[in-house]
Amino acid sequence: MTMTASARKQEFENHKLAKRLRRQVGQAIADFGMIEEGDKVMVCLSGGKDSHTLLDILLQLKARAPVEFELVAVNLDQKQPGFPEEVLPAYLRALGVDFTILEQDTYSVVQRVVPEGKTQCSLCSRLRRGALYTHAVEQGFTKIALGHHRDDLAATFLMNLFFHAKLASMPPKLLSDDGRHVVIRPLAYCRESDIARYAEQRGFPIIPCNLCGSQPNLQRKQAERLLAEWDRATPGRVDQIVRALGDVRPSQLADRSLFDFHALGRRSQAALPDTHAWLAGEPTARDEEEGVPVPIRSTTTQADDGLSILSG
Template identity: 55%
Template sequence: MGARRASGISLQKTRPFRGARGAARDSLAPIVKPHSSTPAKNAGARLRRLEKRLLGQLAQTSEAFKLLEPNDRVMVAVSGGKDSMSLLSLLGQIRARAPFPLELIAVNLDQGHPGFPAEVLPNYFEAQGFDYKIIREDTYSIVKSKIPEGRTYCSLCSRLRRGILYNVAQELGCTKIALGHHREDTIETLLLNLLYSGQIKAMPPRLQSDDGRNVVIRPLLECAEADIAEYAALMQFPIVPCDLCGSQDNLKRQRIKRLIDELAAENPNVRGNLLAALGNVRVTHLLDRALSGDTAPAGRDAWLDASDDGQASELGLGERSAFDAPAGSPDQPLIPLSALRR
């Protein structure tokens, strides 16, 4: 089907990327490809099933938290990693089928990292018909001058990047900023805050910035990282590595990742349970003094009623899967799959 035009943005259906036009292959960032043993026809069928699941999860999350609304102009922050590339592709399909006007603009921030392949993303955006803007700000030099050698740059780099993107969103007249965080990102953040900051806090699907100027959304927050990684591989996105600066990984986050992996090896429900817990809060069973006037209702107590071996928790009783509709969803979603134009 040919491309349609609405509000000056192409609605051309996205397709697997076949390489930047006019650029030598050795000038591109590493390409994530499907496993060589996967037959092409099976890979195509797998891609269709995976895409349908991810679109369904994205639509459910959007409906539950009002992420995508009529006449939104969404700035998609694209770093070139698998998560943001997948987000842009999926939002492009939502835009083409949504029953209301929706604009997208892809924005990439070139932070001056050595070896950054500056031509890769513009070539991809043009090939796929996305409106885009490339911002060039040398935050790398600032971070290098402020952070001691051997320490991770991620925290300061993230803060500088966030401030720049907030300003760009205002300049472009965008109503939302879409980020590519997924299920694993939010449950790791939950455990990091619990264990290292003494807070019950994760990544919200929708958040207004502290200055009130921007609304940040995370449409992939209920999507599994493994599904996103496979989708990116099957779509053959041009992946830009995130370690160009040579900084060490966030060691605490890596430790949390390993902890979740170990627990999931014993109980496959662990990731789903952690995500479900974020939507199943019992405020009367916490120690927040601001809520101390509330009395816990009669009923189960997580400690008093627990079995000796913790079997109830192990079986995932009361679990809401990451793939289930969010609790409290209205009967008719904002973007039900049935309403998307085929």
């Protein structure tokens, strides 16, 4: 049967999307040294579109990779009510992929410990991470691959900025706090919208999260909505945020542990007065009224420009 022009165009677009995702994943792996010769990679497969895409793209890259490495899909069955436990095993067997299904009733723990109406994601995430880390040690995995994408990195950055007063995000490559695990995020350069289209095209058996993902008013949901609004109003803004994560300039921030501001423009080697010395003088009228010292604030053009950008 002859393919119609519309079908040919769709096939071309599908091919282009798959090629773009492979290129972005390959670029992230190369940029951050995510996978090396002899690695045993645990691909955490939740059943969502992101982890399905992660496994699919890694399998494609593995076939032509410049190094030999092993992939094993691992799913954690958290015993959520209605979880379709046969879906992923059947899918993975059909693919011919090595896999393990872990079983741990974290659902009951979360339901018991977290008060009704409170956010369950944090505890759920910690329990899930603990189970996966333990399995990684037992099975000798050298890397743990997660399905976080570009939009996740941007949303985490905004969450840390707005709710936790720090500049931090999800790094594409991470050493766990105990130093025993290397976590990688090969989808770090991939847009969520591209992943959603790709998952639909590939017909992955998607398993929705009905525990954490269904809760409203989460900090992450707020950040995601803000990013979506920005991207609609100014396409490319999310890309700019993620690019900024790779262009950090300590001398233009205010973290004294990253940049020696005391040494900047220093004209003498004499010891500088400390905070107590600067605040030990006569209090101003406003100091006495409010009971606190009033900091001196710079009003340079650079600061004004920064404020105008943030308020725009």
